[in-house]
Amino acid sequence: MNPDVFFKNFELLADAPNGVQKLRELILQLAVMGKLVGQDPNDEPASVLLEKIEAEKKRQIKEKLIRSESFAPIKEDELFFKIPANWEWIRLGQIGDWGAGSTPNRKNPDYYDGTTKWFKSGELNDGYIIESEEKITDLALKECSLRLNKKDDVLIAMYGATIGKVAILDTEATTNQAVCACTCFTGVYNRYLFFLLKAYLKYFASQGAGGAQPNISRIKIVNTVAPLPPLAEQKRIVSKVDELMALCDKLEARRQKKQEIQSKLNSAALDKMLSAENQEEFEQNWQRICENFDILYDNPENVGKLRQAILQLAVQGKLVEQNPEDEPASVLIEKIEAEEKKLLKEGKIQKAKNLQTVDVEEIPYNIPNGWLWIRFGKIAPHIEAGWSPMCEKRPKEGEEWGVLKISAVSWDVFNPSENKALPSNLNPRPEYEVKPNDFLMSRANTSELVGKSVIVEDTIPKLMISDKVLRLFFSSYSFKKYYNIFNNSQTARFYYAKEASGTSSSMKNISREVIYNMPVPLPPLEEQKRIFVKVEQLMGLCDELESKLRKSREDSGKLMETVVRGLLEGGAAEI
Structure with a gap:
């Protein structure tokens, strides 16, 4: 691919998933491959430049300014990609004087709080640095193995998480042992080296892998093979990289601004839906969202807010019309209470603690006529926890028994594969086996997920609930799927977040x-069923919209991959 085509489509490529970051990486890679700017036949070739560098190096060694160091010849299989004819392959140790720092003894107070700047690896910021967090004394410079960098x-x-991070000193300073510094020889533009090292980030990270703490040594750095352009081209490369990185900054800022505007528009649209006075008004607001979906949402993750709004509208009675022919909730609750008394008398359930009437102060919003506020324990009078023995660290296989993990019930759909195998020396407890149509809830989870519930549509045999997974038993006069909608709505989420115990958010x-005591809106039984049908319909539309968004993102991603392959043709895919 012609680089000119790349530049013309630069802004389009920035819209790909993580596009700006990928563009930054591609710019650096093209730069060190000689594909970012054109070659000028009038430039002094890098072979001549390298001879001058070697002459300067010998002079400095003779004057005992630097130590002598030899490097092995570069082999063909060490080359990463093809480079222009007037470039040369070198080892990084050939183009500068490299040296690491050290940490003066922390137990000696005379080494610290001086005037010499001392940088640690965490302070490298991929730009210029001038002020260090700590300073050391002249005594430390004298007595410790420190290199005073220019x-x-x-x-x-x-070392560690910062491996490959780079910076340019805007001041004289020292560093700790986790940082290696290079004083470039004449003919090597320090900002070209800076961008070269940034382009090699993944390579250096791969060289540091394997140990308890990833690290690369000075020896690995100075022996790394890298391309050297003519000095004039080094400067043109840096100028072009600066120009394109500035454009990336603008694109990133523009995208962030766009996301902020989208977020505000999205919130306003959802607020209108949530404040709809009737079902007709809701339908109008919903249609407006569908018609402007491309404006309101640009990635599938944002659709989660829309899903939450749908659940909230459902449990507020704004999603379907009320039918005056429906048996009101006041009659329904009488049937529920009569059934509870019958079951108590027959000894089929235990008497729960007396549940108080929901106070006005506890009511989070108004509900339609014909609905009632009740306690969850009224329609789910019995809750059981399972069993959590020490299990194998793998899912069950075949006829083995398994115990559910909380992740099986945390993400809106029951996932039976999230389980751990019961050891063969333990007897299963079949009374805790998961059954179709079970209403399961996590009693212990992160602050965002505690109390999340699912209804088991389908499962595999011989799966037991754990003691962190609760099974709720409902009145026969209830429609579980409606209560699953409520239990996963914002109202229930806020309630559990407020009432949950534990000091750690994790x-x-x-x-x-x-x-049992959570306030729950009780619609007529027939309306509960209509609400569920409507929610399923709207969630299906959300699925379609998400699918279109994902397809669009996949297409953008494939376009970026095609561009990258075309631009890097003839070289390695990545350094």
Whole structure:
């Protein structure tokens, strides 16, 4: 592919998934391959430049300014890609004086709080650095193995999570042992080296893999094979990279602004839906969202807000019209209470604690005529927890028994594959086996997911609920799928977040008492069923919209991949 085509389609490519970041990486890769700017036959070739660099290096060695260091000849199989004819392959140690720093003894207070800047690898910011978090004394410089780096030296991090991070010193400074610095020889533009090292980030990270803490050594760095252009072209490359990176900054800012506007428009549209006074008004607002979906949403993840709005509208009675012919909730609750008394008398359930009438202060929103606010325990009078023995760290196989993990019930759809195999030396407890149509809920989970529920549509045999998964038993006068909608709505989410116990947000707990006492809106039974049908219909539309968005993103991603392959043709896919 002609680079000119790439530049003309630059902004289009930025719209691909993670497009701007991929463009930044591609710019650097093209730069060090000699494909970002044209070659000028009038430039002094890199072979002549390299001879001058070698002459300067010998002079500095003779004057004992640097140490002598030899490098092995470069082999054909070490080359990453093809380079222009007037470029040369070199080892990084040939184009500069490299040296790592050290950490003065922390136990010696005379080494710290001085005037010499001392940088650690975490302070490298992929740009210029001038102020260090700590400073050391002249005594530390004298007594410790420290290298005093010059202004304009290029730094690279060698250890841990920061491996491959780079910076340019805008001041004289030292570093710790996790940073290697390079003073470029005459003829090597430090900003070209800076971009070269950034382009090699993934390579350096791969070289550091394998140990408990990833690291690369100075020896690995100086022996790394890299391309050297003529000096004039180095400067043209840097100028072009600066230009394109500035464009990336603008595209990134524009995309962020677009997302902020979309978020505000999305919130306004959803607020209108949530504040709809009747079903007709809701339908109008919903249609408006569908017609402007491309404007309101540009990635599948945003559709989650729309799904939550649908659930909330459902449990507020705004999703379907009320039918005056429906048996009102006041009659329904009498039947539920009569059934509960009968079951108590027959000894089929235990008497629950007395549930108080829902106070006005507890009511989160108004509900339609014919509905009632009740406690969850009224329609789900019995809750059981399962069993959590020490299990194998793998899913069950074949006829083995397994125990559910909380992740099986955390994501709106029951996932039976999220289980751990019961050890063969333990007897299963069949009374806890999962059955179709079970209403399951997590009693322990993250603050965002605690209390999430699913209804088991289908399952596999010999799966048991754990003690962190609750099974709720409902009145025969209830429609479970409606209560699953409510239990996963924002109203229930806020309630569980408020009532859950536990100091860590990564593991919150809710008790049965908390669940029993949650205020729940009770519609007529027939309306519960209509609500479920409507929710399913609208969620299906969300699925279609998400699918279109994903297809669009996949197409953008494939376009980016095609462009990358075309531009890197003849070279390695990546450094």
